[in-house]
Amino acid sequence: MKKTETIFDIRDIRVTFDTPDGEVEAVRGVNMHVNAGETVAVVGESGSGKSQIMMAAMGLLAANGRAEGSATYRGQELIGLPRDRLNRIRGARITMIFQEPMTSLDPLYTIGRQISEPLMVHGGLSASAARARALQLLELVHIPEPERRLKSYPHELSGGQRQRVMIAMALANNPDLLIADEPTTALDVTIQAEILGLLAELQRKLGMAILFITHDLAIVEAFADRVYVMQHGRVVEEGTTREIFTRPTKDYTRMLLAAEPEGRKPPVPESAPILLDANRVSVTFQAKGGLFSPGFELKAVREVTLSLRAGQTVGIVGESGSGKSTFGRALLQLLPCEGRVVYQGTPIHGLGRAAMRPYRRNLQMVFQDPYGSLSPRMTVGEIITEGLLVHEPQLSARERAQAATEALKEVGLDPAMRNRFPHEFSGGQRQRIAIARAVVLKPTVIVLDEPTSALDRSVQKQIIALLRRIQDAYDLSFIFISHDLAVVRALADYTIVMKAGQVVEEGATDEVFERPKSAYTRNLMEAAFNLKQVLSRQAEARA
Template sequence: MTQPVLEIDDIRVTFDTADGDVNAVRGVSMHVMPGETVAVVGESGSGKSQIMMAAMGLLAGNGAATGAVRYRGTDLLTLPARKLNDLRGAKITMIFQEPMTSLDPLYRIGEQLAEPLRVHGGLSVKAAMARALELLELVQIPNPEAKLRAYPHEMSGGQRQRVMIAMALANDPDLLIADEPTTALDVTIQAEILQLLADLQARLGMSILFITHDLTIVEAFADRVYVMRQGLLEEEGTAQAIFGNPQTDYTKMLLAAEPDGVKLPVAADAPVLLQGDDVRVTFGKAAGWFSKDTTLRAVDGISLSLRKGQTIGVVGESGSGKSTLGRALLQLLPAEGRVVYQGEQIGGLDRAGMRRYRDQLQMVFQDPYGSLSPRMTVGEIVAEGLSVHEPELSRAERDARVMQALDDVGLEPSFRNRFPHEFSGGQRQRVAIARAVILRPDVIVLDEPTSALDRSVQKQVIDLLRRIQVEYGLSYIFISHDLAVVRALSDYVMVMKEGVVVEEGPTAQIFGAPQMEYTRALMRAAFNLKSLLLEKAG
């Protein structure tokens, strides 16, 4: 009988917290056979990622695992650190959910790709850099030669995720553990990446353990599926059986979950809160005596007007400039053009000049783990803005506001004593939303706020954002590659491509009768992803 590549036997993961032990995984068993693709699905906080972190020896300091995790018969949980390191990065690799926290901000992309090739593959510096270039081409990074010299912050979220995939594939692993590897990618790139993984799997005989909340991907990509809930195994079976005849109510709920509803447009005479005119952001340097022109116009002359109570959705493929536009409007990076908030020119203001506006202009970032301090508790993170902008509040008043903010985003108030690493990716994103909402701002720029969330939790967050928008009179700029979420939450949509707006208008118009072929292509890809994946899978 063929031996499993990975066999997980009665694994239990527990975290020691100020509120007592948290049992994240409670006796789960699963296995992966050679050349097989196995998906582990479940809502945020179900424990699916913690199983893999335990298997790789990457649990946080207050975490402990029992049971057995056997790689081709060798128990990884009892393996000495040196021998485990020999396997990690060579035979077993992992793509993490949040690429910005996995890439070193001080080193160029080429150097980081070359490191595992040198350590595990024994390549020279020159050979490793040549292979790094091949890997960037393999995962379809645009202008790969330039990206070798780039730093992580100079790339989009989707591009950083593709770098992580390239790094994981560098040494042709035996087992690839992919934790939400397509979270930051738009649907067209999702299909390309999944096709890439399928091609490599066929060529190398590689096994894939796929952790995801995206059930559309699972149906098209996985051979077998494990469904988890609250640290327990809820259901398992072939992908065909799980999707064709689910046995539990929980699995049926996951399959049925989909963002719905529409947002009514605001009144035409609603006051304009934030306005941008001819906003431009340029990266790189112009050509000099001894240097090439490396300039990139990430945002190229965009104008918009955000009214009170309005939600403007900004969509486009990875690298289109969506996130850069959001940061430019809030003066989080140098930009040209005119930016006005409630009649006051804020474009060009430095950090000190912007401080008086920060409580009213908030941002929720794409990568919650990278924007939450690992040294602060959730309570301290959420309360930090109050300490800066409302210092007159007593400690008791601040604590009450924190508990209310956590309750607003569907988290237990007792969670305020925990640290970010003790939460799932989706829970961390809700902490980030609570941090923004607690100040009762006028405007929140939401940069992919639901990309890390499963569909059922997405629906909860959409309902949450709708409710607090009405309750507190908020206006949103909602940046996302997930068009289903944009359609449910926005009343106006801007479609970006290569730094410019190619089409814009009311949500019903953009989704019902798009005028540009680029927009129509996005719509086809977004709402026919399953067909696209199956077509690419052959």
């Protein structure tokens, strides 16, 4: 099989959605191709249409969407192909890995059953043969304790393990083409490197082609042979990875390449007052046992200490499961904890819901998934002013509306949008709404839990600038929890590194990033900033 042989060919693809506001053209006459055995990346900001091309080709568009044009696999037209004939190709010869494995895996079925099903449907294997192959696939993607994981449910696996399961399912029938749609977006940097290394290894073993849809240009540079750059539903530039990264011809491509977080936050003076002081905070989860399994105790956070000064940003980094988000919630008493938490000289640890209410105004939180934390039944204006109903009940409806208007302006959104609902906004806009909801109360401390992890680099850059501006304007203090080290470096003046619930290193941000003391921190830094070298070493180790 020649590597120059085209196996997937898209010609003049157009995707249109019917909406209450009329037709929306998401893809506007795109051409691209994938050759046998190569890795092709499709990059662009959210809304550029990159995912919709593949959904159209695979017959997976939403009910209000329609596709025109041509998408062929080895000469077979896919657009308009009857479902029964399409099913012989997708899941067998062409497979997809989706962005969020938790929503792609059925929560009611074990991992073993979900991997076995396509083997029985497409491969004609018996139940026992399919189970044996499922075990082999889990071993292939380096899932620890694969025999036990066959019986596990999706919620019992970490994010990285769930993504490996999705890869195992995609590889079950030895596909010719693997389409990976943002498969590493929500993963920690070290897990990202492992997943990419695994895909590269499997590609070499199986000879398959990979079509990689992503907004992470570091991954593209380390992983892809060729690149298509998309904007507003069109391909604006294409070429080899080296050409795109060294000699981009379009301003848009140059903007994407330059959209890395930049700048540094100067440290606050040691004389700045301490607003939030946590001493030896621990969080323990008790898991109940079942009929045949004993219960167990999980120490998620182990005696972590933190001091946050006025105007300071403390970054907390670490892999998934390190306890960083749990610690952030414990600081605001959203989870029960042991240890001591003091806000402006007053102990708040152990306070119940009613006793904590007076402190909620000053201790706000912005969550990772703004879509999940914003009520779909409330308008943006109602969401932003909800806290004012509790903390400033004396305000009139007109005054609350004015506060919502000012908060929306503060985060760079048009106040006229306040009567819209969350689903009508992009990911970056929803994150701005979540920030506006916190800022409208004029707090002193905001805990930001992975607020930029699912956003494009260009949108991340905008959110970073926004956070810097409101911090300066209101003398806010931030606790910034993230696995994106580039963002933490740009925003935080003090950094804490966590692993397995404990602090392994902390100090001034520049000191931690430039002269890390622990091997764990060094591995995090290398995976974040030297991905190409990490993947190269992985390949050498496996060779």
